[in-house]
Amino acid sequence: MTRRGRDALLDVLDSEGVTHLFGNPGTTELPLIDALAGRPDLHYVLALQEATVVGMADGYAQATGRPAFVNLHTAAGLGNAIGNLTNAKANGTPLVVTAGQQDRRHLVADPLLSGDLVGMARPVVKWAHEVRHPGELGTILRRAFADAATPPTGPVFVSIPSDVLDEESDAPVPTPSVIDRRTVPVPAALDELAALLADTAPGKLALVAGDEVAMSGAVDALVAVAEALGAPIHASPLHGSLVAPPTHPLFAGPLPPSAQPMAAILGAYDRVFLVGAQPFLVYPYTPGPPLPHHVELLHLSPDSTHVGRTFPVRLGLTGDPRASLEALLPRLPRRGVPEDLRAKRKAELANLEETALARYDALPMHPMAAVHALLRALRPETPVVDEAITAGSYVRGFHHATKPGRYFFGRAGGLGWGMPAALGVSLAYGREPVLCAVGDGSAMYSPQALWTAAAEHLPVVFAVLDNRQYLILKRGLRDRHDAADQTGRSVGMDLDRPPVDFVSLAAGMGVPALRVEKAGDVGDAVRAAVDAGGPHLLELPVSASL
Numbered sequence: 383m384t385r386r387g388r389d390a391l392l393d394v395l396d397s398e399g400v401t402h403l404f405g406n407p408g409t410t411e412l413p414l415i416d417a418l419a420g421r422p423d424l425h426y427v428l429a430l431q432e433a434t435v436v437g438m439a440d441g442y443a444q445a446t447g448r449p450a451f452v453n454l455h456t457a458a459g460l461g462n463a464i465g466n467l468t469n470a471k472a473n474g475t476p477l478v479v480t481a482g483q484q485d486r487r488h489l490v491a492d493p494l495l496s497g498d499l500v501g502m503a504r505p506v507v508k509w510a511h512e513v514r515h516p517g518e519l520g521t522i523l524r525r526a527f528a529d530a531a532t533p534p535t536g537p538v539f540v541s542i543p544s545d546v547l548d549e550e551s552d553a554p555v556p557t558p559s560v561i562d563r564r565t566v567p568v569p570a571a572l573d574e575l576a577a578l579l580a581d582t583a584p585g586k587l588a589l590v591a592g593d594e595v596a597m598s599g600a601v602d603a604l605v606a607v608a609e610a611l612g613a614p615i616h617a618s619p620l621h622g623s624l625v626a627p628p629t630h631p632l633f634a635g636p637l638p639p640s641a642q643p644m645a646a647i648l649g650a651y652d653r654v655f656l657v658g659a660q661p662f663l664v665y666p667y668t669p670g671p672p673l674p675h676h677v678e679l680l681h682l683s684p685d686s687t688h689v690g691r692t693f694p695v696r697l698g699l700t701g702d703p704r705a706s707l708e709a710l711l712p713r714l715p716r717r718g719v720p721e722d723l724r725a726k727r728k729a730e731l732a733n734l735e736e737t738a739l740a741r742y743d744a745l746p747m748h749p750m751a752a753v754h755a756l757l758r759a760l761r762p763e764t765p766v767v768d769e770a771i772t773a774g775s776y777v778r779g780f781h782h783a784t785k786p787g788r789y790f791f792g793r794a795g796g797l798g799w800g801m802p803a804a805l806g807v808s809l810a811y812g813r814e815p816v817l818c819a820v821g822d823g824s825a826m827y828s829p830q831a832l833w834t835a836a837a838e839h840l841p842v843v844f845a846v847l848d849n850r851q852y853l854i855l856k857r858g859l860r861d862r863h864d865a866a867d868q869t870g871r872s873v874g875m876d877l878d879r880p881p882v883d884f885v886s887l888a889a890g891m892g893v894p895a896l897r898v899e900k901a902g903d904v905g906d907a908v909r910a911a912v913d914a915g916g917p918h919l920l921e922l923p924v925s926a927s928l
Contacts, residue, residue, distance in 0.1 A: 804817075
């Protein structure tokens with residue numbers, strides 16, 4: 383049976399359970415767009431710029447746990463998408479990214495918008511391939527879905543010449559393989575690990591959790607191990623997902639992404655049990671080791687390449703975090719939660735609430751009060767996408783979700799991910815309301831997401847924390863104690879001449895918007911936005927205070 387390449391592509395999407403295609407089309411994608419005219423069951427989610435396309439797909443794939451399908455346009459479209467592809471690679475997000483290449487019959491003439499798409503994509507994906515003839519299209523796409531979902535998960539890239547989609551072939555499309563990807567290897571040295579953990583003096587042991595804990599479904603197992611050992615849990619710096627319930631008495635919050643403050647925290651322990659791949663993140667560079675030399679490191683990671691790579695280990699193990707922690711638990715003593723840690727965590731949470739409420743009267747709004755008002759107006763389990771940058775610590779501190787898949791943060795740090803990712807999360811959760819907390823600088827990297835939010839009528843509340851400057855960079859300049867600090871002049875850091883009018887910007891994209899200047903009014907504005915349904919933008923002028 384012969385079929386056109388576009389039909390083979392749709393056959394693969396059908397059998398892989400794809401319901402949403404994220405894209406921005408061009409001439410090389412017209413054969414696919416034409417085929418979709420007869421397929422109302424496949425929903426094409428249109429974005430106006432490719433960075434938004436990839437960001438949406440990233441949020442969707444993270445929320446569903448399955449590969450999302452992306453369709454870009456030639457070299458220019460892939461170039462626009464590269465920034466958010468770096469985020470997807472760092473996030474370990476499973477994406478099947480395709481881009482239309484020019485017709486093979488005139489590639490020799492270097493036509494408009496052609497280029498080395500595979501070479502462009504290779505640094506930011508697991509692998510990249512250009513389809514050479516229609517007979518291999520089905521096999522390559524099937525391989526792409528399989529490899530994107532195989533740990534370590536991540537984006538893969540397929541370049542498809544436009545004529546391949548129109549050309550006929552009698553090559554069969556491979557049927558889907560049934561693959562059990564539940565990797566559950568348990569390290570052989572669990573008895574030795576258990577002995578080292580149990581032999582550590584009370585109060586001298588800490589757990590540090592990376593995002594791999596959430597990715598492997600090991601949150602409950604990690605908490606059970608911590609409770610058995612009576613040891614606090616520190617999250618890795620700038621963690622991208624929930625690794626422990628924020629209100630749990632053993633949760634000690636995230637480690638700071640600075641070497642000396644991190645070392646000061648970890649230096650209080652004799653041993654640290656690290657679960658994850660690379661959790662001692664320091665950014666930007668600060669001198670000194672984040673893990674003091676006297677602290678012994680016990681490291682469990684699903685990826686063996688990270689064990690002992692930067693920090694020497696007393697014992698390193700490779701295994702699936704959930705399976706390994708569940709097998710470790712029966713080998714441990716039952717110390718329970720120390721009362722002093724329970725009281726300490728309760729006091730910390732109460733102090734955070736009191737401090738935020740005490741700042742409600744400040745004008746312009748203190749960012750702590752603004753974020754507190756945002757989150758307290760929503761259900762605790764409301765999904766939150768965080769690209770608030772300087773106010774991000776407040777977002778993590780005040781979001782009290784109890785289960786994974788409710789907090790999302792871009793671990794790579796590339797701006798322009800948050801707003802489109804929030805759209806993907808809402809789509810993945812059946813158009814559930816989502817809060818996107820985003821800084822004003824970040825919001826200007828992908829404001830096109832507002833148009834897609836309106837077109838899809840997605841109930842996303844975009845809360846733009848607007849301090850009219852690149853505050854994180856100003857702080858970096860100050861800490862250098864050089865020319866900018868001495869003169870008080872920072873070049874290229876201010877966004878107030880002219881200021882961005884986010885209310886008008888949103889209205890121009892079809893999104894209702896409101897400027898809220900008092901923290902006491904934020905809660906009512908958020909609740910009204912959620913009750914109205916559809917997207918809303920709240921512009922929140924905040925001070926440069928922390």
